[in-house]
Amino acid sequence: MAPAAANYYTPPTHAPQKQRGYRICDTCGAVENPSIQKFRLCGGCLTTQYCSPECQKSHWPSHKAICQHTAAQLSGAKQQPTGPSYPDENLAKYLRKFTSTHASLLGWAGFQALQLKRIPANIRQHALLIELSYHPCKESLFRFSIAETHIVPRSYVTSHDPLVAADIDRREDRCRKSGGIGTLVILVQCGGISQVMPVEVDPPSKITWDSREDWKEVLRHFVDSGRSDFKPISTTARGVVYG
Structure with a gap:
């Protein structure tokens, strides 16, 4: 069977620190094109992404609950003691x-x-x-x-x-x-x-x-x-x- 990826056997074409994942605006569904405009992550949950401040603002009423919940989990994880589990x-x-x-x-x-x-x-x-x-x-x-x-x-x-x-x-x-x-x-x-x-x-x-x-x-x-x-x-x- 042929490889599932076009570049399976080739080395990466970009420096690791400049590589980005595939992102979609959680409000309007626009697909990110980093060469033109980089999407912004929500500063609270660090998970949801937006193409513009307008999309982020309009999404906030429905995003607020899950955002605060995720942010609390992130903060709680930082307070866990280090060890095998953390x-x-x-x-x-x-x-x-x-x-x-x-x-x-x-x-x-x-x-x-x-x-x-x-x-x-x-x-x-x-x-x-x-x-x-x-x-x-x-x-x-x-x-x-x-x-x-x-x-x-x-x-x-x-x-x-x-x-x-x-x-x-x-x-x-x-x-x-x-x-x-x-x-x-x-x-x-x-x-x-x-x-x-x-x-x-x-x-x-x-x-x-x-x-x-x-x-x-x-x-x-x-x-x-x-x-x-x-x-x-x-x-x-x-x-x-x-x-």
């Missing part, structure tokens, strides 16, 4: 950065893990759990490696935190109204800290990725190699598209 007081911040940096790769892996090309209904029943190992390192792209991956019931994520569940439901409703199949839920965990990554999946007519069984290998390859330049191969009516 190896670094900055672990929560590092985990959020990891999720943002590898957003495209993680979303692709979740899409493949749940077999959404063949069984779109899986998006409402299951979630992808990714367990990471932490490595104290100054270079951010080498702080984590893949330990294990699991397909878990979606309720495993939503039943533990009502505010997170409500935020996922909001995204789910928005996605379906725009013709999408729903919100893919990915849970990234390390050292007792968790990061939920919801991904709104396009309508079937726009889903061009082939089904892949080697998603675990690809995920491990890019994360463990310290690479954030994942470019998936998509098959369309016009042929093969990279990225």
Whole structure:
């Protein structure tokens, strides 16, 4: 089978410190183009991103509850003692950065893990759990490696935190109204800290990725190699598209 990524065997084309993950404005759905304009992260939760101050301001009434909740979790993680469960007081911040940096790769892996090309209904029943190992390192792209991956019931994520569940439901409703199949839920965990990554999946007519069984290998390859330049191969009516 051909590699799932166009650049699987090639070295990264950009310096690590300049690489960015795939970002979408949480208000209007605009896709970030870093060469033109870099999106801003919410200063409270360090998770939600916006294309403009106007979008951030208009989203605040609905974002306030989950933002304050996430910010409290971040603050609480910093106060935990270091040790096997909490190896670094900055672990929560590092985990959020990891999720943002590898957003495209993680979303692709979740899409493949749940077999959404063949069984779109899986998006409402299951979630992808990714367990990471932490490595104290100054270079951010080498702080984590893949330990294990699991397909878990979606309720495993939503039943533990009502505010997170409500935020996922909001995204789910928005996605379906725009013709999408729903919100893919990915849970990234390390050292007792968790990061939920919801991904709104396009309508079937726009889903061009082939089904892949080697998603675990690809995920491990890019994360463990310290690479954030994942470019998936998509098959369309016009042929093969990279990225």
